Amino acid sequence: MPRISIEDRIDIEELVTEYAWLLDHQRWGEVSALCTDDAVLHIRGREIVGQDGLKEWAEYRAMKKNRRTQHQMTLLRLDAVTNDHVRGSCGLVLHTAKAGGGTYVDLVGEYQDEYVGGWKFQARRLVRLEES
Secondary structure: OOOOOHHHHHHHHHHHHHHHHHHHOOOHHHHHHHEEEEEEEEEOOEEEEHHHHHHHHHHHHHOOOOOOEEEEEEEEEEEEEEOOEEEEEEEEEEEEEOOOOOEEEEEEEEEEEEEEOOOEEEEEEEEEOOOO
């Protein structure tokens, strides 16, 4: 099995962090640059396909401009498939601001990802943590 270099681990961690930062700073239109042209994302029951789908998703998110969030991404785990294809997962705790002050935990879950060379998202699936 191929090993993931330290440099590649850092690049993928930066990719995951940048994704969260862009969402938290309402820069949804820039998320597409983190994804391949044929990327498929499954987020909250929605399938987002390719650059056209990402553009539509960004426009939808822009309508919720008053929603403030903080995506805490943790527990990044990576497994090399090939030298330029990695599968990974990372934990998510999503905090959302309440009107009038304070925050609440909106979602706890895990992203299941596929990254490809140059390190972009080829696939991203958000899986909610649910009681058994």
